[in-house]
Amino acid sequence: MHLAGAGQAETPAALAAAYAREAGAPPSAERGQQFFTTRHGAEWxxxxxxxxxxxxAGRHAATGRTIAALAPAANPARLTDPAKVEKWLGRNCKDVAGRACSAQEKADVLTWLNTLQP
Structure with missing residues (x-):
């Protein structure tokens, strides 16, 4: 996917909207939460x-490395760079789902993350 303004700061909501436009359907925070918390045939x-x-903050399940809070309300710098978001989603979808995530799944997860408050 080529997100408009790739490499420039965006809001997480704008990125979710871009994925939703690509998917051709509105995002769902409920589906995003379900995707985020469910194992999809992979180990994690x-x-x-x-x-x-x-x-x-979280902790990487394999390495134990600390991971900064993911929710934008808890970490305003997170999910603002389209290129980094696409790279993060690409790597993590393969780890979790064993495949690339669809634009709808990306929109749903980002939408859910945007609803969370610390």
Whole structure:
């Protein structure tokens, strides 16, 4: 996907909207939460490292490395660079789902993350 302004600061909500436009359907925070907390045939869920409600720092399940809070309300710098978001989603979707995530899944997860408050 080529997000407008790739490499420039965006809001997480704007990035979610861009993925939703690509998917051709409105995003769902409920589906995003379900995707984030569910294992998809792989060993991990997103929540395995980021926590079920990622408003605090998480810990990588394999390396033990601390991961900064993922929710934008808890970490305003997170999910603002389109290129980094696409790279993060690409790597983590393969780890969690064993495949690339669809634009709809990306929109749903980002939409849910935008609803979280610390």
């Amino acid at each position: 869920a997103c929540a395995s490292c980021h926590g079920a409600v990622p408003v605090q």
